[in-house]
Amino acid sequence: MKMVKKYAGVMLCAAVSLSLAACGPQESSSEKTSSKGSELVVWEDKEKSIGIKDAVAEFEKEHDIKVKVVEKPYAQQIEDLRMDGPAGTGPDVLTMPGDQIGTAVTEGLIKELNVEKDVQSLYTDASIQSQMVDQKLYGLPKAVETTVLFYNKDLISEDELPQTLEEWYDYSRKTADGSKFGFLALFDQIYYAQSVMGGYGGYIFGKGKDGNYDPSDLGINNEGAVKGAELIQKFYQDGLFPAGIVGEQGINVLESLFTEGKAAAIISGPWNVEAFSKAGIDYDITKLPKLENGKNMSSFIGVKSYNVSAFSKHAELAQELAVFLANEKNSKKRYEQTKEVPAVQSLASDTAIMKSEAARAVTEQSRFSEQTPNIPEMNEIWTPADSALQTIATGKADPKKALDQAAETAKGQMKAKHSGT
Numbered sequence: 001m002k003m004v005k006k007y008a009g010v011m012l013c014a015a016v017s018l019s020l021a022a023c024g025p026q027e028s029s030s031e032k033t034s035s036k037g038s039e040l041v042v043w044e045d046k047e048k049s050i051g052i053k054d055a056v057a058e059f060e061k062e063h064d065i066k067v068k069v070v071e072k073p074y075a076q077q078i079e080d081l082r083m084d085g086p087a088g089t090g091p092d093v094l095t096m097p098g099d100q101i102g103t104a105v106t107e108g109l110i111k112e113l114n115v116e117k118d119v120q121s122l123y124t125d126a127s128i129q130s131q132m133v134d135q136k137l138y139g140l141p142k143a144v145e146t147t148v149l150f151y152n153k154d155l156i157s158e159d160e161l162p163q164t165l166e167e168w169y170d171y172s173r174k175t176a177d178g179s180k181f182g183f184l185a186l187f188d189q190i191y192y193a194q195s196v197m198g199g200y201g202g203y204i205f206g207k208g209k210d211g212n213y214d215p216s217d218l219g220i221n222n223e224g225a226v227k228g229a230e231l232i233q234k235f236y237q238d239g240l241f242p243a244g245i246v247g248e249q250g251i252n253v254l255e256s257l258f259t260e261g262k263a264a265a266i267i268s269g270p271w272n273v274e275a276f277s278k279a280g281i282d283y284d285i286t287k288l289p290k291l292e293n294g295k296n297m298s299s300f301i302g303v304k305s306y307n308v309s310a311f312s313k314h315a316e317l318a319q320e321l322a323v324f325l326a327n328e329k330n331s332k333k334r335y336e337q338t339k340e341v342p343a344v345q346s347l348a349s350d351t352a353i354m355k356s357e358a359a360r361a362v363t364e365q366s367r368f369s370e371q372t373p374n375i376p377e378m379n380e381i382w383t384p385a386d387s388a389l390q391t392i393a394t395g396k397a398d399p400k401k402a403l404d405q406a407a408e409t410a411k412g413q414m415k416a417k418h419s420g421t
Contacts, residue, residue: 038314039066040321043091045074045304051334055325067321074304075100081109085311092318093325095142098130098303102375105133111308113137113319122328126371127343130303133374134212139305140326141343142334146369147192147299148361149289150258150272151265153282161265164290165196165231165297168265172240175264181242184254185267187232188246188393190220190385191300192267194370197228198298199291204373204381215377215414220385221403229392229399236393246393258283269302270341270358285361287368296368303343303371335359380413 044052049069056067072080074095081104084090096104104110115137120128127141151161162168162183172182186192194202201224206217219225235241244253255272257263259279267288276283288297306322308315324330331342335353341362342353353359372378388406391397397405 036064038317039068040092040314040318041090042067042069042321043072043077043094044069045095046071048338048340051337051340052325052330054333055330059321059324063317065317078104078109081309081311082107085109085309088311090311091309092312092314093322094307094309095304096139096307098127098141098305099372099374099378101131101138101305102133103379104307105138106376109310110138111310111312111315111319113139113308113322115140115319115323119323122345123343124345124348124366126301126366126369127303130301130371130374131305139307140322141303141305142326142331143304143338143340144343144362144366145270145302145341146362146365147195147267147269147288148358148365149265149286150268150276150283151286152258152261152263153284154261155264158284161286162289164292166292168289169235169240171264172235173238176240178239179262181257181263182240183265184241184245184257184263186245186250186254187235187241188250188386188390190382190389193228193232193389195267195288195297195299196232196291197225198370199295200224200228200293202228204378205375213373213375213377215375215418218407218410220381220410221400221407225403226400229389229403232389233392233395233399237395241393246390270339270362273339273358285357287361287365299365299369300372301366301369304340377414377418380410380417384409384413
């Protein structure tokens, strides 16, 4: 999700009948002896530790150790690890956004995992790829999320839903009056705008023959990106989006308009399911609409993962715990408590999970989604791209000129901060 950065496959896996604690590298008898009675520290996301409570208790009993679970905002954990890891007060296992993996590897903060291929194959392709750097694995996915469309059923019925973004534009022209609106999105931010720009052929980084991201191949200002930005600009110029949803407070304005019943539909994510439910809105969720070229709007996939700290004194046992927490059984249990959509492929067809409208929508939209680039150079994209989109939204710049400037700025920052680019 966007708040992070500044954050379902179709193939079924074979059922795993053995304990996944045995899937990772095995400790020698001397290592097990030294680990007995030890304490592992897990940094879990805020208000999510309930999801692993039973799994932790089972692991403690099986290994005769203690596992201390500490809740921290998951987007902040890498920052804290930089200080706490060297000081010896950090975690053994932590959780983090997939787009931070490259930076964490470059800084030597997390360990490469030695996990068998049959374990890796449990997860959707996009989620496991988010944990790969130079074909090496650095984490196991525990949850996936992507943007979807929320709509207020008191304002628009399922049968009335426009099927394309252009049709939503037409619908908004008929319904927006300055106080009430049709469709809204935070298109002044690349995290959301890429859904349009990507659908027309824009991209962040291209990939080389080796399958790795090529930071020298920047696509945020190509022909497709510009076409998408021109469509985005129309929503603002024609008064279909309120001025208040531009900038840092935009997210608050957008969410308030929806919870107050003043917006028929918005692009948001599963992180708002509970908040919108508590607000008493009778809403439903579906995938993002198509574009006039017939392609579905794309979106970034956000992946939360379990990773092993490079500073852990019990790295192999920590890896075993990470594998255990992220296995199929515990991923399903975690979903039941947290409602975060699991990254395990087989659970994409689990009837208990697919009863959830949010899980269904995320799974469906994931078919059209792209991995958020996990290389360090991605850090140099967010601010220039957002700045360009805000000038586009406010009509202060032509889309092509604004995106060209963003690309030039990003390239300069990558050259200055990242060697070999």
